[in-house]
Amino acid sequence: MKKLAVFGGSKTRENPFPKYPIITQDEKNAVLEVLESGNLSTFIASPGEQFLGGKKIREFENKFAKYIGTKFAVAFNSATSALHAAVVAVGVRPGEEVIVPPYTFTSTATCVLMHNAIPVFSDIKNDIYCLDPKKLENVRTNLTRAVIPVHLFGHPCDMDEIIEFASKHDLKIIEDCAQAPGAEYKGKKVGTIGDCGIFSFQETKNMMTGEGGMLVTNDEGIAKAAQMVRNHGEMINLAEKIRSYRSEILGWGYRMTELEAAIGIAQLSKLDSYNEHRIKLTSYLTEKLKSVDGIKHTKYDFVKHVYYVYSFSYDVKKIGITREKFCEAVRAEGIPIYGGYVKPLYLNPLYLEKRAFAYKHHSGTVKYEKGICPVAESLHENELIMIPICRPPATIDDMEDIVNAIRKVIENKDELLHE
Ligand SMILES: Cc1ncc(COP(=O)(O)O)c(C=O)c1O
Incomplete structure (x- = not known):
């Protein structure tokens, strides 16, 4: 009789993990208040201040800026639109290059x-999975204008080295x-270190x-440009009595609604305690999994990691079973666990076949092919494992199930070897 659930043994955990996100009466009341006010957007109800958003948008922006510690915060309908606005606002020109x-x-x-x-694309480090500052110089050309470090899974990048590189070559940091x-x-706080953060x-x-x-951002010019990009490129003139509909730059409809801003205000007040909860759960996992030879979670001492996702590197040689078999067996035990995150982006058709207008007026050369970022490829194909459910309202008991499932699979790995 086999013990592992993947071969019909009993599961370590039968119940699903707790639902996320947490929606309490605070968020419900916040939304209801906006609905009752009748103002769901108010960006364009009248000229002047309204171009900067409704009451809740501005309250959310002020509170978020204060929390992060920047002079300005500009709300968007997604981080994707905020990133697009950031690229415009820091002054990247079409045809120029941005390191990501x-x-x-x-x-x-x-x-x-x-x-x-x-x-x-520039390769990443194999411990924290963020940009490797030592490799940035290899991909810089005279067209490089900016760099976008990603604080992946909640672990900050090596910002001192990235700032040094960017300052040396007069590059912007998003x-x-x-x-x-x-x-x-x-x-x-991340977001306060570069020219802007999203x-x-x-x-x-x-x-x-x-x-x-x-x-x-702390830069008023970047904040103003971002406000215009989100507002269809329309000029924001607070002195205007009658709206002039003046199109100043190319812009998009990237505005957040009052409903979302109201939820954001409620959520922001809980962010620190939610993050502490994530840290408590993941510290428990790290401590309990420390003794497993072949599993290594890295967090630098000088950072606060906020664990959007818990991740670790898996050493197939030490554990003796492939990552895919290991994850499949742990998943069968009732634990959501995955090998790899996203395929390195340049291996997608968008890049391999340069399916974007931008490439038509690029005077440089850019290569997208297997092998350009070997660390990212190896992490994705063989090493990285992520567990996305170490977040509130999960408990230490839930983490204990994860530890037990991983230990059970490793203790019974012979079953996987001899299937
Ligand atoms: C690193 C990173 N950047 C940007 C985004 C885009 O965020 P949004 O879905 O809000 O557009 C995401 C979303 O998952 C992300 O993980």
Whole structure:
């Protein structure tokens, strides 16, 4: 009789993990208040201040800027639109190049193409899965204008080295903090270190509004340009008595609604405690899995990691079974666990076949092919494992099930070897 659930043995866990996101009476009351006010957007109800958003939008922006520690925050309907606006606002010109990691959500790179500029992929580190500062110089050309470090899974990038590289070559830095609200690098919140930072409030994120995003910056010029991009490129003239509908730049309909902003205000007040909860759960996992030879989770001492996702590197040689077999067996035990995150972006048809207008007016050369970022490829194909459910309202007992399932699979790996 085999013990592992994948071969018909009893499961470590029968019940699903708790539902996410957490929606309490706070979020319900916030939405109801907006509905009762009758003002669901108010961006365009009248000229002047209204171009900057309704009451809830401005309250959310003010509170978020204060929380992060920047002078300005500009709300968007997604982090993708905030990223697009950021590329425009920092002054990247069509045809120029922006360095991005390949191991990230698609928008980190497509936001560059949206502005008809060229994403150039630079490899990541194999411990924290973020841009490797030592490799940036290899992909820099005289067309490089900016770099987008992604604080992947909630762990901050090596910002000192990235800043040094960017300052040396006069490049702008857009921090992609979509997965890292509240994370800190050497005591500084991510989003405050580069020229601007962007956040996502899509519903799986550490704080959420359903869909939504935010751009933060200390630079008034970047904030103003971002406000225009989100507002159809319409000039924002607070002194105007009658709206002039003046199209100043190319812009889009990227505005957040009052409903989302109201949810955001409620969620922001809980972000720190939610993050602490994630840290407590994942610290437990790290401690309990420390003794498993072949599983290694890395967190640098000088950062606050906010664990959007719990991840670790898997050493197939030490464990002796392929990552795919291991994950399949742990999943059969009732634990959501996955090998790899996204395929390195440049291996998608969009890049391999250069299916974007931007490439038509690029005077440089950019290569997208297997082998350009070997660390990202190897992590994706063999090493990285992620567990996305280490978040509130899950409990230490839920984490105990994860530990027990992993231990059970390793203790009974002979069953997998001799199937
Ligand atoms: C690193 C990263 N950047 C950008 C985004 C885009 O966020 P949104 O879905 O809010 O557009 C995401 C979303 O998952 C992300 O993980």
